[in-house]
Amino acid sequence: MTQKSAPQRIRDPWGERTPYGRDGEWPARVDEHLEEGVSEGDVDRWVRTASILHSNGDALDIAVKDGRIVGVRGRENDRVNRGRLGPKDLFGWQANGSSDRLKRPLVRDGNGKLVETSWDEAMERIVARSKELLERKGPLAFGFYTTGQLFLEEYYTLGVIGKAGLGTPHMDGNTRLCTATAGQALKESFGSDGQPGSYSDVDHADAILLVGHNMAETQSVTWMHVLDRLAGEDPPKLVVVDPRRTPVAEAAAVHLPVRNGTNLALLNALVRELIANDWIDREYVEAHTLGFEELEATVRECTPEWAEEVCGVPAERVREAARVIGTEERLLSTVLQGVYQSHQATASACAVNNIHLLRGMLGRPGCGVLQFNGQPTAQNTRETGANGDLPAFRNWDNPEHIQQLADLWNVDRMVIPHWAPPTHAMQIFRYAEQGSIELLWISGTNPAVSLPDLSRIREILRKEDLFVVAQDIFPTETTELADVVLPAATWGEKTGTYTNTDRTVHLSEAAVEPPGEARHDLDIFLDYARRMDLRDKDGAPLIKWAHPEEAFEAWKACTRGRLCDYTGLTYEKLRGESGIQWPCNAQNPDGTERLYRDADFNTHTETCETYGHDLLTGATNSEKEHRAMAPEGRALLKAASYTPPHEEPGESYPLRLTTGRTIYHFHTRTKTARAPELNAAAPEAWVEMNRSDAESAGVGEGDVVRVESPRGWFEAPARLTEIKEGVVFAPFHYGYFDSEEARPGRHPRAANEATITSWDPVSKQPLFKVAAVKVTKVGNGG
Numbered sequence: 057m058t059q060k061s062a063p064q065r066i067r068d069p070w071g072e073r074t075p076y077g078r079d080g081e082w083p084a085r086v087d088e089h090l091e092e093g094v095s096e097g098d099v100d101r102w103v104r105t106a107s108i109l110h111s112n113g114d115a116l117d118i119a120v121k122d123g124r125i126v127g128v129r130g131r132e133n134d135r136v137n138r139g140r141l142g143p144k145d146l147f148g149w150q151a152n153g154s155s156d157r158l159k160r161p162l163v164r165d166g167n168g169k170l171v172e173t174s175w176d177e178a179m180e181r182i183v184a185r186s187k188e189l190l191e192r193k194g195p196l197a198f199g200f201y202t203t204g205q206l207f208l209e210e211y212y213t214l215g216v217i218g219k220a221g222l223g224t225p226h227m228d229g230n231t232r233l234c235t236a237t238a239g240q241a242l243k244e245s246f247g248s249d250g251q252p253g254s255y256s257d258v259d260h261a262d263a264i265l266l267v268g269h270n271m272a273e274t275q276s277v278t279w280m281h282v283l284d285r286l287a288g289e290d291p292p293k294l295v296v297v298d299p300r301r302t303p304v305a306e307a308a309a310v311h312l313p314v315r316n317g318t319n320l321a322l323l324n325a326l327v328r329e330l331i332a333n334d335w336i337d338r339e340y341v342e343a344h345t346l347g348f349e350e351l352e353a354t355v356r357e358c359t360p361e362w363a364e365e366v367c368g369v370p371a372e373r374v375r376e377a378a379r380v381i382g383t384e385e386r387l388l389s390t391v392l393q394g395v396y397q398s399h400q401a402t403a404s405a406c407a408v409n410n411i412h413l414l415r416g417m418l419g420r421p422g423c424g425v426l427q428f429n430g431q432p433t434a435q436n437t438r439e440t441g442a443n444g445d446l447p448a449f450r451n452w453d454n455p456e457h458i459q460q461l462a463d464l465w466n467v468d469r470m471v472i473p474h475w476a477p478p479t480h481a482m483q484i485f486r487y488a489e490q491g492s493i494e495l496l497w498i499s500g501t502n503p504a505v506s507l508p509d510l511s512r513i514r515e516i517l518r519k520e521d522l523f524v525v526a527q528d529i530f531p532t533e534t535t536e537l538a539d540v541v542l543p544a545a546t547w548g549e550k551t552g553t554y555t556n557t558d559r560t561v562h563l564s565e566a567a568v569e570p571p572g573e574a575r576h577d578l579d580i581f582l583d584y585a586r587r588m589d590l591r592d593k594d595g596a597p598l599i600k601w602a603h604p605e606e607a608f609e610a611w612k613a614c615t616r617g618r619l620c621d622y623t624g625l626t627y628e629k630l631r632g633e634s635g636i637q638w639p640c641n642a643q644n645p646d647g648t649e650r651l652y653r654d655a656d657f658n659t660h661t662e663t664c665e666t667y668g669h670d671l672l673t674g675a676t677n678s679e680k681e682h683r684a685m686a687p688e689g690r691a692l693l694k695a696a697s698y699t700p701p702h703e704e705p706g707e708s709y710p711l712r713l714t715t716g717r718t719i720y721h722f723h724t725r726t727k728t729a730r731a732p733e734l735n736a737a738a739p740e741a742w743v744e745m746n747r748s749d750a751e752s753a754g755v756g757e758g759d760v761v762r763v764e765s766p767r768g769w770f771e772a773p774a775r776l777t778e779i780k781e782g783v784v785f786a787p788f789h790y791g792y793f794d795s796e797e798a799r800p801g802r803h804p805r806a807a808n809e810a811t812i813t814s815w816d817p818v819s820k821q822p823l824f825k826v827a828a829v830k831v832t833k834v835g836n837g838g
């Protein structure tokens with residue numbers, strides 16, 4: 057089936073059903089959208105890539121005509137999407153050709169105004185500042201804040217520059233805001249980052265548990281996969297945990313509308329029910345896990361009635377959910393921001409891992425856990441160590457791992473920062489605030505909209521003594537506050553690889569030239585390394601590659617023998633088969649569908665990525681403690697008790713704010729606001745409220761409301777929905793750049809004006825999903 061009527065996919069985002077039954081093969085359906093007036097026959101060539109607007113990894117080809125991108129088509133033979141595309145994939149590429157792309161570097165002139173300049177001048181300003189800082193303060197004056205949207209080769213290069221060149225521990229990605237908890241939960245339970253499951257588990261599952269994951273809007277192609285199972289024989293039962301009645305919740309057999317911030321209470325109650333009803337695989341637990349007794353003791357008192365009290369979900373509904381999760385033959389679970397950005401994030405994500413360990417449901421068809429990613433290349437930020445991890449899932453606390461990197465890069469071990477954990481993003485901003493970091497290099501992220509507590513972030517970025525470099529493709533709220541702006545080339549204009557949520561690696565090739573003088577992110581980092589004259593210990597240039605493919609080969613060497621082994625992959629191979637799952641090496645030349653088939657987890661003290669943490673406090677375990685515990689390949693059932701969120705509603709701020717996404721926009725909308733169909737589908741911010749809360753506040757549908765927390769406020773029209781009583785939801789997509797009227801102080805509409813500076817004690821992921829607010833009406837609906 058081919059679907060070419062793309063415009064209608066705004067109203068009908070998931071398109072036509074292609075039903076299939078359990079254990080069947082998901083039928084192909086090729087989605088395509090070409091610019092008006094262009095037909096397939098007009099296309100000069102099709103260039104291989106994958107989606108860049110979410111982590112699903114949908115494979116697609118870019119249509120090129122006269123050196124321009126004129127459309128996209130899903131790739132039929134790819135395991136991830138079998139040809140399907142979501143609305144952002146179909147329309148988002150138009151942003152590439154937008155006339156307001158950054159085309160020349162910008163620097164501040166004598167009056168503090170951003171003016172165009174040459175690459176030489178811009179880079180020399182950065183290098184002069186860098187050299188002066190190295191001399192005066194050393195590497196701790198440098199901070200790098202990158203993204204989950206560049207390519208693997210770029211992150212690896214940046215990582216080596218930071219760790220082996222400058223020697224700063226202050227490097228993180230916006231992945232800290234995104235999937236730090238996913239990585240952390242995998243490390244805590246299984247010893248290492250790396251997704252156990254596979255999208256093909258959707259083909260086999262009898263039950264699917266979605267916790268804090270609005271898959272229909274955020275991974276729309278995997279949702280099509282689920283919808284096709286729901287429409288076929290032997291459909292799976294869905295259990296959905298979300299305070300809102302999302303499209304996913306509407307399709308659920310059991311919807312659990314929890315109060316935001318209470319996930320762990322609910323999950324502990326579910327685990328209690330599994331144990332109390334003996335719906336667990338005792339043999340598996342005995343042979344392959346540690347920690348059962350403590351887990352059992354922790355959840356013993358967590359009855360469904362207790363959970364009802366805490367979460368606001370009827371006890372009967374909790375029992376019903378536990379029965380589905382506990383008795384269906386094959387369970388697939390997915391977890392996303394409703395957990396990772398909420399209270400007790402890592403503990404809750406681990407609780408979902410626990411359910412699978414208790415039921416012995418890992419490494420078999422239909423029995424996966426997907427600690428979902430969000431951004432298209434977030435997995436690579438984590439793998440390459442551009443995010444506050446060490447490359448290839450190495451342990452910063454293991455001197456042997458540091459030595460391996462020192463040998464690989466030919467540098468002294470002491471250059472590589474490892475005296476403390478790598479600095480997380482929230483701490484990097486704190487150091488910039490306090491003045492110890494004086495150069496902050498931001499690439500591929502827009503913190504002036506996406507970080508919590510925005511008035512504070514603006515203040516930090518504006519500081520006189522902080523030199524801010526912003527590397528982006530458009531002018532943004534962040535580039536406005538930078539000292540140097542570097543215009544980057546993007547997806548479709550550069551070549552590299554990236555890895556999706558289920559470990560599928562795709563190659564994305566350059567289709568067209570970048571606009572103006574915009575340069576590949578890789579070339580910008582390489583240029584910096586060259587100008588800084590970074591060297592190895594024999595005096596040779598530290599970075600020994602000049603092109604993406606060479607960088608990929610260097611990365612492969614770094615992964616040899618690690619869980620994320622890429623050594624069996626080449627660009628050539630990725631040009632053949634579409635989509636290959638790591639580990640891919642001599643033993644698994646075609647890649648690996650599922651991890652832990654033999655229940656041999658990566659928890660050996662010598663190889664594991666972390667010695668673990670206390671999930672309640674975040675206290676770290678030492679090597680000694682880990683050795684004494686001797687997991688030796690067994691997974692860890694990690695337990696924690698529920699505690700109430702730090703900011704609970706009270707008299708002045710009686711409601712709970714949570715935030716999130718719509719299907720039509722990507723983050724701060726730099727791309728999707730420039731795609732006419734997507735922008736028209738959701739042009740303005742809104743605030744979702746329960747009807748009864750709205751009634752008490754005298755708010756009607758469409759009335760403009762102010763949402764205010766102790767930190768700040770924003771305004772938008774109200775939408776009255778079936779969201780849980782006492783909970784308010786706002787999308788975080790809407791900044792100020794495209795609207796003169798919407799400016800901080802005049803008409804703030806960014807949800808992050810009100811969110812809190814606070815993070816999970818283990819993953820350090822900020823809490824975007826829990827804050828106390830009040831809502832007042834400020835204008836009548838139009």
Ligand SMILES: Nc1nc2c(c(=O)[nH]1)N[C@H]1C(S)=C(S)[C@@H](COP(=O)(O)OP(=O)(O)OC[C@H]3O[C@@H](n4cnc5c(=O)[nH]c(N)nc54)[C@H](O)[C@@H]3O)O[C@H]1N2
Pocket residue numbers: 109110111144234267268269270271273274275297298299300302314315316317318319392393394395398399429430431432714715716717718719720721722723785825
């Ligand atoms: N259309 C679109 N797709 C995207 C993106 C995008 O911007 N737009 N971004 C991509 C990225 S980077 C990411 S990280 C993913 C995010 O994907 P998701 O996590 O699916 O998206 P969110 O809307 O942030 O949050 C999911 C749900 O969590 C619920 N929630 C809020 N608080 C709580 C809570 O305390 N407990 C529970 N159980 N649920 C809660 C919200 O109501 C929301 O429906 O999406 C990716 N895909």
Ligand SMILES: Nc1nc2c(c(=O)[nH]1)N[C@H]1C(S)=C(S)[C@@H](COP(=O)(O)OP(=O)(O)OC[C@H]3O[C@@H](n4cnc5c(=O)[nH]c(N)nc54)[C@H](O)[C@@H]3O)O[C@H]1N2
Pocket residue numbers: 203204205206230233234235393397430431499500501502503505506507527528529530532544545546547577715716717722723724725726727788807808811824
């Ligand atoms: N309240 C609230 N806040 C949130 C969230 C939430 O749910 N609620 N979610 C959080 C999450 S999960 C995420 S992932 C973040 C996302 O937050 P951001 O990363 O700030 O969001 P984006 O708009 O994706 O910003 C990416 C920037 O990179 C630029 N860019 C795109 N492609 C390229 C490229 O190839 N090279 C370069 N150099 N630049 C490029 C874009 O123009 C854009 O300015 O927001 C977080 N903030």
Ligand SMILES: [Mo]
Pocket residue numbers: 233234235430431
């Ligand atoms: Mo994200």
